[in-house]
Amino acid sequence: QNGRHERMHLTLKQQTTRPPGANFLQQQQRFDAFVSEFNTERPHEALAMRTPADLYAPSPRRYAGLPEVDYPFHDKDVLVTACGRICMHRKKINISTVMAGQRLGIKEVDDGIW
Structure with a gap:
């Protein structure tokens, strides 16, 4: 699985840092656009060529935080x-x-x- 992570990081780097945004806000916009495309437009082989957004469902349990x-x-x-x-x-x-x-x-x- 390390190869998959390395490949995803290469794609992330290529699409968000070449060229980099001129400032922090522009760079964040590039990262946000990548995340949106990655989750809603790109089919994933591991998901039977579906997108993560196609399969995502929020948890029915409410998160109450960590106990003391x-x-x-x-x-x-x-x-x-x-x-x-x-x-x-x-x-x-x-x-x-x-x-x-x-x-x-x-x-x-x-x-x-x-």
């Missing part, structure tokens, strides 16, 4: 800030913006070392 995570074996819970950091002892420690708004469990492994 509990860290019973950790010493402290900390909240990751919107910019992806935790703040401890007047220090800002970069974690990741992917974790923004999430709680992390941290454990003291040595005196003052978390």
Whole structure:
């Protein structure tokens, strides 16, 4: 399956970056157009020559988000800030913006070392 992914990425690159958009918004328009064509116009061999849009159906289950995570074996819970950091002892420690708004469990492994 890696070959299929590589081929899709080659097509994506050829159609969206050659030439690239003049600015971020124009480049995003090129990506959006590719996604639209890929999902609604191009038949896919793996889908019996149908498009993904032909087969897509939204889930009947409503997404309720993730439950709160509990860290019973950790010493402290900390909240990751919107910019992806935790703040401890007047220090800002970069974690990741992917974790923004999430709680992390941290454990003291040595005196003052978390």
